[in-house]
Amino acid sequence: MIATPTVITPTDAGHPVRLGLRENRLQxxxxxxxxxxxxxxxxxxxxxxxxIGSDTFGLTSDLAVFSFIIAFGLTKALTNLAAGALTARFRRKQLLVAGWLIxxxxxxxxxxxxxxGWIVAANVLLGLNQxxxxxxxxNMKIDLVGPSRRGLATxxxxxAGYTAVGVTALLTGYLATNYGLRPVPELIGVVFxxxxxxxxxxxRDTAAHVALELAHHTKPLPTGENTGLKAVFARTSWRDRSLRGASQAGLVNNLNDGLTWGVFPLLFTDHGLGLVAVGLIKGLYxxxxxxxxIPTGHLADHIGRKPLIVTGMLVQSTGFILALALLDTPLLAGILSAVALGLGTAMVYPxxxxxxxxxxxPAWRANALGTYRFWRDIGYAAGALVAGILAxxxxxxxxxxxxxxLTAASGLLAARWITDHAGQPAALVRTPPAAMGDLQRLRP
Structure with missing residues (x-):
């Protein structure tokens, strides 16, 4: 694979701007x-x-219990979509601060x-935050590393994020067993x-890194190309075959997560498991x-994206099958299902x-990522809605x-629609020979 040359420009409040993971390791x-x-x-x-929904508030409908996931998923999906457009008006750091304040x-x-109702409202705020x-x-990590290490960066x-999700799920299960469902388990959120x-x-903000990549991008933006949210939304959602394939796979992937988020605690407690065991299952995933x-993101930079996406979706489908096939031994069923779902999702996500x-x-990447993340995270709401109605x-x-x-079908659609560029990802970061001299003069 041909490496991306290190490029430097004297901007960003006096700091030399470089693209690369090693060059930006502190940030x-x-x-x-x-x-x-x-x-x-x-x-x-x-x-x-x-x-809490079923035991503390006495909800008897599964759809009512899962309503907090629907509120979270819809809000997060819409915020993802807006976030791409907002980057045209605000710096990424400003939006990051706003998310934490919310x-x-x-x-x-x-x-x-x-x-x-308060729980549902809190999940609207949580969706905005997330x-x-x-x-x-x-976006900021992708900005920092440049094209050649996107898989590893993501x-x-x-x-980091989902390991924290799992560890916190384990911890809250332990705390709930010892101190009750509320308020102790939830108050560790104050620390976060x-x-x-x-x-x-x-x-530091990464606007200068985006400008640097734009200045030396190997594929110029076609004259007159519409980079607005509406045009990019249509392109990412259905007009571009590969982007359409990625968007539907992301939606179904998080549909799985929304479904297991609501269903698995109820399923496994119904079969005799306690909160610690349920916390183990929900944390392990x-x-x-x-x-x-970490390894799958690195692997995606070397073998391409499509093999991991298709295989990962099929592995996730196997995880659901294991949850039911082994339910007579619920702890084993939960653990093996969590392993398959976790590994399958690890293959797919980055x-x-x-x-x-x-x-x-790069000129419309933030909107494309926002659109993809809209479809991916609306999967939370879709999963909770499907789970509630079916349950x-x-x-x-x-x-x-x-x-x-649904997961197996999504994997087959991804296999049909998604295309890895020839030589991907090396082809994406190859520098034309005519530009090499200019880039070399920008080296330290």
Whole structure:
């Protein structure tokens, strides 16, 4: 693979601007830690909140219990979409700070909400928080590293966030067993909010890095090409075959997550598991999802995005099958299902983000990523809605079967629609010979 030359320009408040992971390791590391806090905040809900709905507030409808996921998913999806457009008016750091300020009330509302409506409202705020903070950490890391390490950059970002989701799910399960479902498990979210906001104030914005990549991008933006949100939304959602394939796979991937988020705690407690065991299952899934993205993100930079996306979706489908096939031994069923779902998602997640970045010009990449993340995270709401309707009508088992079927179908669509560029990803970062002299003169 041909490496991207290091390019320097004397901007960004006196700091030399370079593209690359090693060149920006301090800022990149700070953003990794920020995303640990981002993931930790949403991890508060993974183990306990469906049980709070049914046990604390006495909800009898599964659809009503899953309404908090619907509120979260819809809000986060719309915020992701808006975040791409907002980057044209505000700096990424400003949006990151705004996301943390919006998230301040969330742990307090979860801990002391007097009614289920307050929980749903808190999830609207959480969706706004996650849409802004997670979107900006992804965009800023991609800005820093340049084209040649997008897979690794997104893998590290998502690994940090989802490992934090899993560890927090484990911790809240333990705390709920010892101190009750509320308020102790939820109040660890205060630590995440304070840490995330404090570190965000230290991180530098990445506008200069975007400008640098635009200046030396190997594929000029066609004259008159529309880079507005409406045009990019249409292009990412259905007009571009590969972007369409990535968007539908992202939607179904998070449909799985929304479905298991609501269904698995109820399914496994119905079969005799306690909160610690459920916390283990709900924690293991995102931990493997998170840690696994470091090698899979790196692998996506070497073998291409499509093989990981297709295989990962099929592995996730297998995870649902295992959950039912082994349900007579519920702990084993839960653990093996979590392993398959976690590893399958680890294969898919960084490859999808990198694939969208590959097919998007830097001038409209933020809007393309925002559109992709809109479809991906609306999957949370779709998963909770499908799960609630099916569970009320046909039961939890039928809901899990539906998850397996949809996931396998999505993998087959990804295989048909997504195209890796020839030689990808090396072809995407190859520098034309005529430009090499100019780039070499910009070296230190």
């Amino acid at each position: 990149f590391s700070l953003l990794v830690v920020v995303n640990i806090a981002v993931g930790g905040l949403v991890g508060l809900e993974r183990t306990t909140l469906p049980l 998230g301040i009330p969330v742990p307090f509302a979860l801990a002391w909400a007097p009614s289920w 849409g802004l903070t997670w979107s900006m950490t992804v 893998g590290l970002n998502e690994a 909010v304070v840490a995330g906001l404090a570190l965000t104030l230290v991180v 995102p931990i493997l999802w998170g840690i696994g993205q 490859a999808l983000i990198a694939s969208v970045s590959d097919h998007a010009h 009320d009508a046909l039961g939890l088992h039928a809901t899990v079967i539906a998850g397996a079927t």
